[in-house]
Amino acid sequence: MSNSPSNPTHAGQAIVDSLALHGVDRVFTVPGESYLAVLDGLHGANIENVIARQEGGASYMAEAYGKFTGRPGVAMVTRGPGASNAYVGIHTAWQDGTPMVLFVGLIPVADRMRESFQEFDPYAWFGTQTKRVFVLDEPNRASDVVAEAFFAASSGRPGPVVVGLPEDVITKEFTAALTAPIPVAEGAVDAAQLEAITQALDGAQRPLLMVGGQRWSAQAAAQVTAFAEKNNIPVVQDWHAADRIPFGSPVNMGSLGYGRSAAAATMLADADVLVSIGCVLGDVSSDGYTLRQDPDAVNYVISPDTTLRGRSGNLSAHVLASPVAFAAALEGIELGAGERWEDWRAAGREAQVKVSTIPGDEQLPATAPGTARMSVVMRELISRLPDDVVNSVGAGNHTAWAQWYMPTNVFPSALSTRNGSMGYSIPAAVVAAKQAPARLSVAVCGDGEFLMNGQEFATAAQFGAPILAVVMDNRQFATIRDHQEHHFPGRVSGTQLQNPDFAAFARAFGGHGEYVDDDAQAAEAVQRALAAVAEGRPALIHVVTDQAIALP
Known part of the structure; x- marks a missing residue:
């Protein structure tokens, strides 16, 4: 493929042209003098440059973009301090298996190994938490390195890739041809593998599907749902992967991991055949390697990861395929044993419906004067949500209100971190609002979690991302407080x-703010906040809650 007519050009421009060739529509950056040539390439390009207020926010946005679109999210930061701030997104993408490419400006080549300003070793810093680390030392390889980085980030089990850009190299002339994207294989399911799995399910008394991980599509999620519903097979979803099976599906048994119901864990333990699609039974989903660790357990895993990183328990067979490939192979299959499993499925579904329904006021715990109940606010919000709402959460006890109650009817509709990283909710909500402007983007935040990247509310205001943030203010790091009280x-x-007025914080950035410290205020506050979002303004509801009510 040839260059644009403006050649000869510099390597920074070639990087931007290569991003466009890979279908990148926006990047997330914090500017730095170390990669000015790339910023110059973005000038006038058909790629939106979303400028974050801190590198952690930019890298979270890139990671959320990878989850939401299935394509590598792109962040750009400067060397040293910028790279260190961005590391949080790299770790998230590594543990979550999310495609992401982080471009980091570096010192000039001649200044290496001299303790020059902001110098660091990208291989040493990122080598254990990325799929690959590249450093561009030859300007004519700029496009080739982009193609290799995107392929590495997307293939097999996806993950983060870092590309180092020495500031002198990217200013040099680029005269090579642009490198076309490298195709990523979905893997395949042969007839013998499919027959073995379907026969195992058909002969089971208590079959169970488990879904999660990356490499999904909306079509794959719909195909797996159709297969499970047609055959009456219950499905559990991996922790923070609640959007593969619709919220109201009769086969949705809820999520595993932190905040999971007892019924979901019991079904995982009692299933006589488990088929995991896109994910493995890891630390969190197995309750710290305690569930389903029987060496004779029948466990089939469908995953494009040749290493099955993070797996625990027995492995009966591994099908090397993505969820997209396996879902296509399931199309039209009828096992004919659905009636046999009705009691098994119905009991699990009944338990999940109970867990996912907000109790009436009389069943909720009493709350201290000057506080509101988060469940009441969420009930008012959920009653007004569109079917295709996208919800984003970070980490902490507050996520339970989203995990249990927020509807996830289409894929993708849930953005979160599986590495327990805080500060993710607002950056992720910004991404959802930008990528799907016709859908409502809601962030459910804790007070501690919100202030770790709450400044990205300014990014939402600047770049036309009308998100709705619901901030639960219990004036503590509640998850750690729970552990503390236990030990x-x-x-x-x-x-x-000690918290600020978060509603005033939102208004200071040009958004809409609501302050709720009584249940009676919830309905009108939610209505006004949603009206502001509909007008194109980001909004925030500050909910003052009782410290004694840590979970729903």
């Missing part, structure tokens, strides 16, 4: 917070 009861230390 050192009555000795509260290092977990208490």
Whole structure:
């Protein structure tokens, strides 16, 4: 493929042209003098440059983009401090298996190994938490390196890739041809593998599907749902992967991991055949390697990851295929044993419906004066949500309100972190609002979690991302407080917070803010906030809650 008519050009321009060739529509950046040539390439390009307020926010946005689109999200930061701030997104993408490419400006080549300003070793810093690390030392390889980076990020089990850009190299002339995208294989399911799995399911008394991981599409999610519903097979979803099976599906048994119901864990333990699609039974989903660790358990895993990183328990067979390839292979299959499993499925579904329904006021715990109940606010919000809402959460006890109650009817509709990283909710919500402007983007935040990247509310305002943030203010790091009370009861230390007026914070950035400290205020606050979002403004609802109510 030839260059654009403007050749000869510099390597920074070639990188931008290569991003466009790979279908990149926006990048997430914090500017730095170390990669000015790439910023110059973005000038006038048909790629939106979303400028974040901190590199952690930019890398989270790139990671969320990878989850939401299935294509590598792109972040760009400067060397040293910028790269270190961006590391949080790299770790998230590594543990979540998300395609992402981080471009990092570097010192000039001649200045290496001299302790020059902001110098660091990208191989040493990122080598253990990425699929590959590249450093561009030859300007004519700029496009080739982009293609290799995107392929590495997308193939097999996806993950993050880092590309280092020495500031002098990217200013040099680029005279090579642009490198076309490298196709990524979906893998395949042969007839013998498919027959073995379907026969195992057909002969089971308590079959179970488990879904999660990356490499899904909306079509694949619909195909797996159709197969499970047609054959009456219950499905559990991996932790923070709640959008593969629709919220209201009769085969949806809920999520595993932190905040999971007892019924979901029991079904995982009791299933006589488990087929995991796109994910493995890891630390969190197995309750710390305690569930389904029987060496004789029948476990089939469908995954494009040759290493099955993170797997625990017995492995009966591994099908080397993506969820997209396996879902296509399931099309039209009828096992004919659905009636046999009705009691098994119905009991699990009944338990899940109970868990995912917000109790009435009389069943909710009493709350202290000057506080509101998060469940009441969520009930008012959920009653007004469109079917295709996207919800984003970070990490902490507050995520339970989203995990249990927020509807996830289409794929993708849930953005979150599986590595327990805080500060993710607002950057991820910005991405959803930008990528799907016709859909409502809601972030459910904790007070501690929100302030780790709450400044990206400014990015939402600047770049036309009308998100709705619901901030649960219990004036503490509640998850750690829970652990503290368990191990050192009555000795509260290092977990208490003094918070600002988050509603005023939102208004300061040009958004809409609501302050709720009584249940009676919830309905009108939600209505006004949603109206502001409909007008194109980001909005925030500050919910003051009782410290004693840590979970729904």
